[in-house]
Amino acid sequence: MDLTTSREIELLTDVPPEPGELVEVASNLYWARLPLPIRLNHVNLWFMREGQESGQREGWLVVDAGLDAPRCRDAWEKLIAGPLEGRPVRRMVLTHGHPDHVGLAGWLAERFDCTLHATRTEWLFAHWRRERQGRAFGRPMQRFLMAHGLSTEMVTRFAAQDAAIERGEFPVPEQHIRLRHGARHEFGGHEFQVIVGSGHADEHASFFRAQGRVLIAGDQILQRITPVVGVFGHEPKADPLSDYLGSLPRFDALPKDTLVLPSHGLPFHGLHARLEQLRAHHEERLAELLSHMREPRSAFALATLIFERAMQEDQGRFALAETLAHLHYGETIGVVERLIQGDGAVRFVRL
Numbered sequence: 137m138d139l140t141t142s143r144e145i146e147l148l149t150d151v152p153p154e155p156g157e158l159v160e161v162a163s164n165l166y167w168a169r170l171p172l173p174i175r176l177n178h179v180n181l182w183f184m185r186e187g188q189e190s191g192q193r194e195g196w197l198v199v200d201a202g203l204d205a206p207r208c209r210d211a212w213e214k215l216i217a218g219p220l221e222g223r224p225v226r227r228m229v230l231t232h233g234h235p236d237h238v239g240l241a242g243w244l245a246e247r248f249d250c251t252l253h254a255t256r257t258e259w260l261f262a263h264w265r266r267e268r269q270g271r272a273f274g275r276p277m278q279r280f281l282m283a284h285g286l287s288t289e290m291v292t293r294f295a296a297q298d299a300a301i302e303r304g305e306f307p308v309p310e311q312h313i314r315l316r317h318g319a320r321h322e323f324g325g326h327e328f329q330v331i332v333g334s335g336h337a338d339e340h341a342s343f344f345r346a347q348g349r350v351l352i353a354g355d356q357i358l359q360r361i362t363p364v365v366g367v368f369g370h371e372p373k374a375d376p377l378s379d380y381l382g383s384l385p386r387f388d389a390l391p392k393d394t395l396v397l398p399s400h401g402l403p404f405h406g407l408h409a410r411l412e413q414l415r416a417h418h419e420e421r422l423a424e425l426l427s428h429m430r431e432p433r434s435a436f437a438l439a440t441l442i443f444e445r446a447m448q449e450d451q452g453r454f455a456l457a458e459t460l461a462h463l464h465y466g467e468t469i470g471v472v473e474r475l476i477q478g479d480g481a482v483r484f485v486r487l
């Protein structure tokens with residue numbers, strides 16, 4: 137899923153902060169990085185100073201919290217003991233409800249009694265993930281995977297992959313302040329506009345600051361890899377790729393020289409070139425799939441063909457989810473047909 141960086145994309149720097157370090161990337165916008173114990177080995181957080189103007193004791197606003205894993209907590213402890221200068225986190229702002237972003241929100245809420253800003257869907261989604269934690273796949277989930285070509289043994293493996301990232305100890309904060317698309321919020325003394333995107337997460341929030349032209353992009357627009365856009369068993373008929381491609385135009389109108397701050401990878405200039413690459417990537421992926429679909433095939437068989445490396449690296453559930461996203465999108469635009477066999481097995485063929 138790596139894309140070659142084109143010349144139109146310019147990295148702000150190729151040196152990320154060390155765990156426990158805070159690097160200023162724009163006025164009152166600081167970059168920290170937490171290491172992750174998964175293949176995607178880090179997540180970026182963004183800090184802003186707050187409170188001087190209101191006469192309160194100064195504190196911090198942070199965008200996203202990180203995964204609830206020991207090495208993320210260690211990096212947080214280093215930040216707290218060092219560059220946060222003994223000042224509390226007063227507000228958290230959430231891009232979306234995936235565990236590498238929301239995992240430590242409850243820990244921070246308990247430690248600092250800070251508030252959480254989030255879109256409603258992502259806040260609810262985080263609660264739902266938390267509620268599912270530690271539970272085995274039920275019959276609907278097993279049926280979904282087997283209909284798409286998995287063996288019983290593979291279903292067990294996928295369940296283990298799913299469980300591996302869900303070890304959070306702290307509950308999701310019990311309260312949130314709702315973010316909505318188009319709303320403007322004052323964060324760190326600057327006005328930010330909320331841009332809601334979909335496809336990677338259902339109500340993902342990115343934040344554009346006109347002053348200094350900065351976009352906190354979250355996972356909606358990443359620098360090097362493409363965000364996971366996948367169909368997972370909890371919503372088997374989803375068409376997230378239509379959602380994703382449908383929400384990208386919301387970023388087209390942003391200024392050409394916008395500095396993009398992604399949750400994974402490095403800050404860069406070249407938003408519009410990157411948007412084109414992301415669109416092209418999904419078109420190419422669909423074309424590649426179609427080239428294997430003269431005969432009906434299961435989604436799992438297709439995923440094995442085009443995501444060979446992911447399959448070997450035990451990332452099978454993402455490979456299947458992304459394959460299904462392209463197949464469902466193909467159905468929506470009328471180039472793919474779904475065939476349902478007598479035993480419920482689903483096969484896809486090109487039209």
Ligand SMILES: [Zn+2]
Binds near residue numbers: 234336337355
């Ligand atoms: Zn995510």
